[in-house]
Amino acid sequence: MTMAGAKAKLEAPNGVDEMAEKHPNRGPQDIGGRKAGPVDVVDHGMKFWERQANALRSTLSGKGIVKRDELRRAAEDLRDYSKLQYFEITTSALRTLMIEKGYMTEQELKAKMDEVRARFDVPDEMESPLKQKAAQP
Amino acid sequence: MSAAGGETGSAQSRPSTYTPAPGHRYEVGDAVRVKRRYPPGHRRTPHYIRGKVGTVERICGAFPNPEELAYGFDGEPKKVLYRVRFVQKEVWPRYRGPARDLIEMEIFEHWLEPAGDTGGRT
């Protein structure tokens, strides 16, 4: 599908006013009325990490460390909003606020992520897939 | 249904959905238009409802402005929040359901103007 074709798919089919529809200040979250496919009516539940991420968000929110409205704003400002899943958005927004509010620096977070990632032997994106394969018993 | 107002002080010691809204501009039943403005930043007024005319269904109360809270400010002074009822066919020109179908949402007072006004274009 071409870029133009992909964009055309997002136009509302309902004849809404063009200015509202295409305004440059319309955020990626403001999707009421946008064309979309059928709803997947099955509830796929939450993975463990998502439940924990949600609880982390809720704990911080309950303590007033992050406000609900700040989380929403940080989410809406994510460059990749439209490509991310719900808890990926929540987590990314929380990251923005934690750094913004000085609870951690980008460097600290990166270092801790490297440490966490190492526990699972998850190869980083720099490591060649061929090398990983060769390392397997 | 308008449940805001009532006694001050004691009303808030008991949990309630609603808060007082002293000095509110619109009453239940008033015809209001959502301002047809498109400022940047965090807004809780969906684009699809801007410029549309509806009726005040209830007064929810006064709440800190989310547009300010979003950026770390305290959102004071509070803004009055209304539930506004719209007719679907008036929101979506090609709405396919029956004419009776409705859509309702919460709109802050500063996003509303009386429906009689011609309304600005910005």
Add this chain to the structure above:
Amino acid sequence: MTDSRIDYYAAKKHAHDHGDHGDHDHSHDDHAPVAGEDEGPPSEFAIMSRAMQEILEAKGVITAEQVTRRMEQFEEDFPYRGSRVVARAWTDPEFRKRLLDDGKAACTEMGVDLEADRLIAVENTPEVHNMIVCTLCSCYPRALLGMPPTWYKSRSYRSRVVFEPRAVLKEFGTELPDNVTVRVHDSNADMRYVVIPMRPQGTEGWSEDRLADILTRDTLVGVTVPRVRT
């Protein structure tokens, strides 16, 4: 698959599964959530979330127990409240009136603490069917219903319910005649919503518990209506 080393995720998940009772009878039309399995290596976002949590714990901003406790509340407490509250409204007309008048106050009466949620209950009648959505994010009365289902958070639901509610209802197996008004609520600010469905025939004399059983989550969001099963 995670390997045999001490694995934070596997250990936590093990402990969690053993605490999980799952004794709530999800009705057929609720599409009981597929058990969320953490398969394979954690995603970058899982790692990010875990890392943030550990940094905050190390700095004394939060404790692991606080987060765990919150997880438990979302799993074991919140999801069961809505059915009980609405079942009470079905059996007690005065309570129903109070619930419609002020959702938060009525829940408080029943010992249900909605925390920050400001609840508005909307009632289905033979003339009106209510349906809830949040187009801008996924606002939902979490302290009354637990976490929203994946479909509620999906782009398709969020974008389409507001302009073609009947088509979306049909995808959930719900069809309404044209002489019934479909009333969509977009939860875009401070209020949260719950639907009081119509009580079906054949439930006369039922206990609140039995009524709560057919007041599934899906009926309280308004995508389906309660069904009496034999």
